[in-house]
Amino acid sequence: MGSLFSFLTAAYYLPRLYFAESPAYLHVKVSPDSKDLARLSLQEYIVAKCPSLLKQFRPAWWLYSGHFQTGYCVIGDFSQIDKVEYDRTLLRTLDGGTIGIDMTPPESERTLSDDTPIVVVLHGLTGGSRESYVRAILAPVCTPVEQGGLGYRGIVVNFRGCAGVPMTSPQLYSAGNTDDIRVAIWHIARRYPRARLVGVGFSLGANVLTRYIAEEGMHCRLAAGCVLACPWDTVMNSERLxxxxxxxxxxxxxxxxxxxxxxxxxxxxxxxxxxxxxxxxxxxxxxxxxxxxxxxxxxxxxxxxxxxxxxxxxxxxxxxxxARSDTVLPDIRIPLLAISSEDDPIVQLIPVDAGGNGWVALAVTKKGGHLGWFEAGRGFGKVNRWISTPVVEWIRAGCENLVPEQREFKALHMHDGFLKEVGRHDIGCKEVAGGGHVVGVEGEDGLLAGL
Structure with a gap:
């Protein structure tokens, strides 16, 4: 009887994976250094490269509900873990707005080759590069290989006015506007033309990233994407909220x-x-x-x-x-992994049909709240973020195993001092003074973290 109970309990906590009926097929290196390729469906790719999604996520017993998980994102002390520091570059957009580009590791810490893979991160509603959920991904991704990390470069795109970025235009940011992430990726691609780019978005940033990937279609400059706690149907989620x-x-x-x-x-x-x-x-x-x-x-x-x-x-x-992103899922043409929680009190509708698109996979955990996914760690009252492992596995596979389809990117050029893409004259960006060093564990006074 006990064995049966243990089996049923383990099954209860296993993430549920959802794929479209007609799969997309990916070309994948058998190993990072191999020239031999395998042709895998997205489902086979995830099974092979993201094994943690096939294992249970069991929340810490004192954070059992989605409310507790979400609340801990706000009140938890994460100042002594996942310490990340950045070099900040400010980008002025064509309309006069300002975006903050935070890059880690800082150049003063260590120098990486120009072809080092880059993880491009979009934060949540009022967050930024300092958020604990951002650092929980970038810390293992950007830690040197000899210290157990992937040794990649991380770049957080801070929305207008967020994380200390100045407000220099009457235009704000929103859940649906993709122009700022578009020009930020132009800037990154021009600065590091040999680097593989993988996108990661959280909550509102996940919605923006999903829409960007869909709008770019076959011309997307990202090799793969991962979105966490995406609000998807912003109409119905608003009504339920x-x-x-x-x-x-x-x-x-x-x-x-x-x-x-x-x-x-x-x-x-x-x-x-x-x-x-x-x-x-x-x-x-x-x-x-x-x-x-x-x-x-x-x-x-x-x-x-x-x-x-x-x-x-x-x-x-x-x-x-x-602004809703569920309706644009059919237009995505790169591998996209979306991870959500059934007990997320903020996001309560998940498009488990993947929009009928074989490029999209959804993983849904039974527990986890909104951007939580805290499991018991070593020591009394200690927690780990379970979500870090599957996301890091996905990032590594996208950078080291995936062989992206041949894509043609429109040329980038400078026009009147602004970086633009051929065919797009309405948006652009240029570097301006005012960046500097950002310490990733220093929060924004007065703001509720984790939202």
Whole structure:
């Protein structure tokens, strides 16, 4: 009887893997140094290269529910683990906005060859390169090989105004606007033309990354992508978040509170755009008393969360309809692994049909909350982030085993001081002064971490 119970318990905690009925086939090196290739379906590729997804994730007993897992992301002390430091480069976009590009390891720490693989990371709603969930991936990925890591380069793309990046344009960022990650990847590809790029996105950043990969299609400069806790159907997820008292009162309001604090930090700059609707919208957003996320988005994000067109939108719901990423899954043409949790209190709808696209695989754990996945570690009260292992396995396979299909990338060139892609005259970027050194365990005072 005990053996049966153990078997059933183990099966309960096994991640569920979902694939489209018609698989995509990948060319894969038999070993990193081998010239011999195997032709594997995406499912066979994951089974061979991501074995941890075939093993159970059992949450720490004191963090059993999704609420506890998510809460620990906010209140947990991660300052002594996964220490990562960065060199920051600021990019000025064609519309006058600023993006922060944080690269690790810093050049002062060690020098890597130009063909070293690069993991390009997009953070969550109000996060940045300092977030513990970002560092939990970059620490093992960027640690030198002789110390047990992969020895890769990591680059975090910090959205406008996040993680200390200045706000220099009335245009903000949003869950659907991909122009900033697009120009950031142009910058990375031009600086390191021989490097393999793999993208990783968290929460809102996962939504942006999914849309970017889909929009690029066969011309995507990433070899593979991984998205964690992606909100997918932003319309229905918003409705479920707002229509449940606990989720509305705790999570929706906490995210809106973070956004208000972020905007308040940049109040002087944003209110200075007197000839733009951003100025009034910022005043209105900061005047809201304990708003929910949809109330904040209805007041500010729907108006200034991206270029015009498509912004401004009539309502937040119209913005959510445009920003959703589940509808673009059929357009993806690189291997994409999405990992979610059934008990995520913020993301409650998961497109397990993979959009009918053989390039997309979804792994769904029974537990884990929103960006949690904490399991018991060694020592009383210690935890590990289970998610690090499968993500690192996926990254390594994408950089060392996968042989991407031949793709033609449009040429990059400088025009009027801005880096642009041939055929795209509306967006571009250039380096500007103001970067520096960023210590990855120093948080953003006042902001709730992990959201």
């Amino acid at each position: 707002e229509n449940h008292w606990l989720h509305r009162s705790v999570y929706s309001k906490a995210m809106a509170q973070n956004l208000q604090k972020l905007i308040r930090r940049h109040f002087t700059a944003l209110s200075g755009f007197t000839d733009h609707l951003t100025s009034q919208a910022v005043h209105d957003a900061l005047a809201l008393k304990s708003p929910t996320l949809v109330q904040f988005d209805d007041t500010l994000t729907r108006l200034t969360g991206g270029p015009s067109p498509p912004f401004p939108f009539p309502t937040a719901r119209d913005y959510y309809t445009w």
